[in-house]
Amino acid sequence: MRIEAGNRAESGSTVAARLYRVEAAIDAALAETAAFVADLPRARSEAYLSAVAGQQVFDHATESLSAINQARARMVAAHNSLAALARKMGLDILAVGPLDKPEDSPPIGGGPRVETAAKT
Incomplete structure (x- = not known):
């Protein structure tokens, strides 16, 4: 992506939006993988398999x-x-973003809530 001097804010907004989507995708993958790992002991027990x-499978899944x-x-x-x-x-508004950060006191609020793994 080439950034023209006059389009820094627009380009920055595009990059920021992509970053938020990547972060949401990683969080979704983390949640789904955690749910999968959590299901393994139950599935083993229900199948009457030895520990x-x-x-x-447990080793690879937890790795x-x-x-x-680590990617997150x-x-x-x-x-x-x-x-x-x-x-x-000078693009401070892009540096802040739409979601609360740990250092935000009080929280700024706003931004869409990220949906992660489906509840079972």
Whole structure:
């Protein structure tokens, strides 16, 4: 994507919107994977399998959960870097974004709520 000098705010808005979608997708993947991992012990028990049965499945699934969490942490770092860049470019409104941050006191509110894993 090429950013023209006069279109910085528009380009920044496009990048910010994509970032929020990526963050929501990672959170959804994290929630779905966590639900999957949580279902494994119940499924093993309901199938009358020994605790040693399928241990590799448990290992791989929990490793996947950890990898998604690491990806989330890296996107948070990317988000923070983009916010710092937006502030440096004078695009403070993009650096703030529509969702509450831990340092927001009082919370600013607003922004759509992110739907994650379906409740079972």
